[in-house]
Each structure stands twice: as C-alpha cells, then as structure tokens.
Amino acid sequence: MDILGIETSCDETSAAVLRNGRDLRSNIIASQIDLHAKTGGVVPEVASRQHVTQINAVIAEALEVAGIGLGNIGAVAVANRPGLLGALLVGVSAAKTLAYALNVPLLAVHHIEAHIYANWLVDPDIEFPVVCLVASGGHSEIFLVRGHGDYLILGRTRDDAAGEAFDKSARLLGLPYPGGIEMDRLAREGAGNPKAVPLPRAQLGPDSLDFSFSGLKTAVSYAVRDPKWAAVPKADWAASVQEAIVDALTVKTLKAAKACGVNHVLLAGGVAANSRLQTVMREACAREGLRLTVPPIRLCTDNAAMIACAGYYHLQADLVDGLDLDTRASERLA
Amino acid sequence: MIRNYQTNSAEETRSLASNLGAVLRPGDTLCLIGDLGAGKTTFTQGLALGLGLPPDEPVNSPTFMLLAEHPGGRVPLFHFDVYRLPDSSALYDLAFDEYLSGDGVVVIEWADRITDALPPDRLDIAFIAVSYDTRQITVMARGERAKEILSQL
Numbered sequence: 001m002d003i004l005g006i007e008t009s010c011d012e013t014s015a016a017v018l019r020n021g022r023d024l025r026s027n028i029i030a031s032q033i034d035l036h037a038k039t040g041g042v043v044p045e046v047a048s049r050q051h052v053t054q055i056n057a058v059i060a061e062a063l064e065v066a067g068i069g070l071g072n073i074g075a076v077a078v079a080n081r082p083g084l085l086g087a088l089l090v091g092v093s094a095a096k097t098l099a100y101a102l103n104v105p106l107l108a109v110h111h112i113e114a115h116i117y118a119n120w121l122v123d124p125d126i127e128f129p130v131v132c133l134v135a136s137g138g139h140s141e142i143f144l145v146r147g148h149g150d151y152l153i154l155g156r157t158r159d160d161a162a163g164e165a166f167d168k169s170a171r172l173l174g175l176p177y178p179g180g181i182e183m184d185r186l187a188r189e190g191a192g193n194p195k196a197v198p199l200p201r202a203q204l205g206p207d208s209l210d211f212s213f214s215g216l217k218t219a220v221s222y223a224v225r226d227p228k229w230a231a232v233p234k235a236d237w238a239a240s241v242q243e244a245i246v247d248a249l250t251v252k253t254l255k256a257a258k259a260c261g262v263n264h265v266l267l268a269g270g271v272a273a274n275s276r277l278q279t280v281m282r283e284a285c286a287r288e289g290l291r292l293t294v295p296p297i298r299l300c301t302d303n304a305a306m307i308a309c310a311g312y313y314h315l316q317a318d319l320v321d322g323l324d325l326d327t328r329a330s331e332r333l334a
Numbered sequence: 335m336i337r338n339y340q341t342n343s344a345e346e347t348r349s350l351a352s353n354l355g356a357v358l359r360p361g362d363t364l365c366l367i368g369d370l371g372a373g374k375t376t377f378t379q380g381l382a383l384g385l386g387l388p389p390d391e392p393v394n395s396p397t398f399m400l401l402a403e404h405p406g407g408r409v410p411l412f413h414f415d416v417y418r419l420p421d422s423s424a425l426y427d428l429a430f431d432e433y434l435s436g437d438g439v440v441v442i443e444w445a446d447r448i449t450d451a452l453p454p455d456r457l458d459i460a461f462i463a464v465s466y467d468t469r470q471i472t473v474m475a476r477g478e479r480a481k482e483i484l485s486q487l
Binding site for chain 1: 376403428
C-alpha cells in the first residue's frame with residue numbers, strides 16, 4: 001500500500017510516497033532556504049505563499065518519481081502540528097482534498113513524532129525501547145520511545161533549541177545564514193581547534209537531562225568582544241562553539257540511555273545532520289556499547305518521507321483522522 | 335513613567351518578572367528589547383511563573399516557531415519572538431492583531447523590529463547586559479493601563 005506524505009510546517013514544501021511502510025519510492029523537497037537567506041530567517045507570509053505555489057507540483061513529482069498515479073494512493077499523511085499556522089494549513093488543505101476525493105484515510109502527524117520516525121525509514125526493525133534525541137531549529141528534546149506512539153519526555157531545552165544556538169552563535173561570529181551548516185563546514189574544512197576558546201556547558205544539576213544554551217550564547221557574545229580572543233581564526237571559533245553544543249547533546253543523550261537501560265540510541269531533526277555531532281555521538285555510543293542510528297541528511301531535515309512513515313504506523317494502529325482536522329501552532333508530543 | 339532595575343543573576347531577572355506577571359491582566363502587552371543573550375527569554379520565564387503557569391512549563395525561546403502559546407495559567411501567555419522577521423508586514427500571517435485583542439498577555443521579544451505594529455498602550459522593557467551576570471532592565475509605561483501596572487510594582 002502506498003502512503004502519500006505531505007510536509008509544509010516551516011520552510012520546506014515536501015511530498016513523498018512510501019510503500020508498505022518500508023520502501024521509500026520518492027521524497028521530493030522544495031526548500032525555501034535561498035529565499036530566506038536574504039532576510040536571515042523564515043518570513044511566515046512568504047513561506048505560506050511559497051507553499052501554495054509549490055505544493056501541487058511537488059505532489060505531482062512525488063507521484064511521478066514513485067511511478068504511481070493518484071488512484072494508487074492508499075492513504076494521505078500530513079503534518080498538522082506544531083508549526084507556522086499559515087504554512088501548515090497549505091499541506092493540511094491539500095491532504096484533506098486528496099483524502100476526500102480519493103476516499104482514503106487521512107492521517108494527521110505530529111511533526112516531532114515524524115522526525116523520530118525518520119529512523120524507521122533507515123531500520124524498520126528497530127526494537128523498543130529506544131532513546132531518541134530530537135535536535136532542530138525549534139526543538140531539543142530527549143525521548144524514551146517505549147512502543148509505537150508511546151513517548152516519554154526525559155529532557156528538553158530550558159531556553160534556546162540546539163539549532164537556534166548554532167544559528168545565533170553563528171550570527172555573533174558574523175557567519176552567513178543558515179549559521180549551523182556554515183559552522184559545521186568551517187570547523188571541518190578549516191580543521192578548527194575545538195579547544196581554542198573555552199565555552200561553558202550547562203549541567204543543570206547532577207540528574208538533569210535538560211539542556212540550556214542561553215549561557216553559551218551570552219558567553220560567545222562576550223568572548224567575540226574580548227581582545228584576548230581577537231586573533232582566533234574563524235574555523236577555531238566555529239569548532240569551539242560547535243563542540244560546546246555537541247558535547248551537551250551527547251552527554252545528556254548518553255546519560256538518558258544509561259538511566260533508561262536501553263541499548264539503542266536514535267538521532268533525529270536537522271541538527272542530527274551536523275557532522276561533528278555524528279562523529280562524537282558515534283564514538284560515545286561505541287564506548288558504551290550502544291547501537292546508534294542516524295538517518296541520512298535528507299531524512300533529518302524537514303521532509304515528507306518521515307511524515308508518511310509516521311502515518312504508516314498510525315494506520316497500523318487505526319489512528320485515522322476526520323476531514324475536520326485542524327492545525328495547531330504548538331503542542332507537546334509528550 | 336520609567337523605572338530602572340538591576341538584576342545580578344538570571345534568578346533575580348525571573349523574580350522581577352514574576353512580580354510583574356502577578357499584576358498582569360488579559361490584553362496587557364509587553365515589548366522586550368535587547369541584544370542576543372540580554373535576558374528577554376529569561377524574563378519571560380519569570381512572567382510565566384507570575385501568571386500562574388506551573389514551574390515545569392517549558393518557556394523556551396520561540397525564535398524558530400515565532401510564537402509559543404502557554405495556556406493553563408491564571409491568564410494565557412502568548413509569547414512572540416520576531417527576531418527572524420525583517421519588518422511588521424509579516425505579522426499578518428501570525429494573526430498578531432487577534433492575539434493583541436485576545437484573552438491573554440502578549441509578550442514580544444525583539445519588539446523594536448516591528449514598532450509600527452505595536453499597540454499604543456504597552457510596557458516597553460529594555461535589557462542591557464552590564465556584565466556577564468548583571469542586567470540593567472528599564473521598564474517604560476506607554477499609556478494609562480501600562481502606568482497602572484508599573485505603579486503596582
């Protein structure tokens with residue numbers, strides 16, 4: 001059975017076709033990143049208008065690449081929360097229209113749940129329980145996943161998300177948007193020294209699995225103005241900031257895995273595409289004898305394949321939604 | 335009407351904001367102005383406490399999502415962050431006006447980016463990082479209701 005997934009919660013318009021929950025037939029992503037680079041971020045009204053312009057073409061391409069027609073779609077999955085309301089509405093309207101016209105189930109998916117499910121596209125036989133770190137521009141959370149649809153939150157950011165910490169620190173360092181990707185590139189290609197500038201890692205108490213990145217942001221804002229560090233090359237700056245963020249994410253995730261006694265760790269969200277995070281996490285998991293799954297970049301950043309995958313498991317559990325489906329700007333997954 | 339405060343830790347900033355939160359009513363608007371790391375989100379966390387939200391309510395920076403809604407307190411808190419908006423024209427899509435005239439308290443981080451869209455009766459709160467831990471917080475009442483709030487502090 002083919003599930004059409006649709007994702008428009010922020011600045012990517014995406015549609016995907018997933019066959020039998022395992023076989024990803026297509027995953028088309030139209031990014032607005034070039035558009036938003038001019039303003040340094042997402043402009044909601046512009047984002048919505050772009051989604052409207054692109055959604056039909058993106059869906060048509062997803063079907064064409066998958067080699068199927070509209071009549072072959074067995075269910076439609078769509079991200080309806082959380083996100084920019086105007087943007088979500090575009091995907092949800094398209095999904096409702098198709099579900100109604102084709103008379104197939106409509107499956108509403110939580111965007112963060114879908115990020116977690118990107119891992120099932122890599123390994124459909126993951127055994128529960130697992131610990132999953134979701135790190136993106138808007139989220140930094142550690143979940144214990146005990147079964148399909150069964151999430152327990154173990155830790156979350158108390159202020160900035162990890163991706164936001166990357167982007168805001170990058171701005172303080174004078175790097176272009178999107179700052180996180182640029183920081184990763186600069187640190188890697190310039191072989192930056194991660195110990196060049198000492199920066200804080202918030203512990204928040206011995207048992208806490210929460211994150212805090214606002215102290216790092218303040219520390220960076222002071223350090224860049226400090227003559228002591230004036231001669232530090234950009235690559236060393238990038239590596240130092242990146243290491244502080246990666247350290248915090250890795251230490252807390254491993255601590256969560258140990259506390260819960262799981263032997264498998266999953267990464268999810270756009271920040272999981274960071275090459276240094278993958279390296280450090282891989283080393284740490286190997287040391288602790290833990291399995292690690294990291295989806296490829298195209299499944300880490302916003303995409304519809306993960307929506308279709310989460311939708312597949314909703315359908316297995318008979319979690320079908322009605323045509324009165326609403327969009328919501330914020331909602332906790334757990 | 336202007337008041338100046340100095341706080342020497344994030345905890346003190348939250349405590350000041352909590353006192354302010356305790357006297358707020360639906361329809362009140364607070365505009366937070368200050369650089370990266372100046373204490374705007376920390377202040378909003380204190381406001382949430384003062385509005386009666388539970389201490390474990392995650393009040394994070396809404397930079398990425400632009401808006402975070404926090405129902406569940408004495409008065410709902412609508413937390414905007416317009417850091418990523420180039421100007422106020424983009425607010426339409428966020429239903430900004432509806433929140434201003436809604437049943438909650440509206441807090442706007444980086445409000446100086448959208449000055450033409452702000453209501454006339456509001457509290458402007460400016461943050462300056464004097465040192466690593468010390469913040470100078472200046473609260474300016476613009477309008478009658480804002481003066482009333484400030485006189486209760």
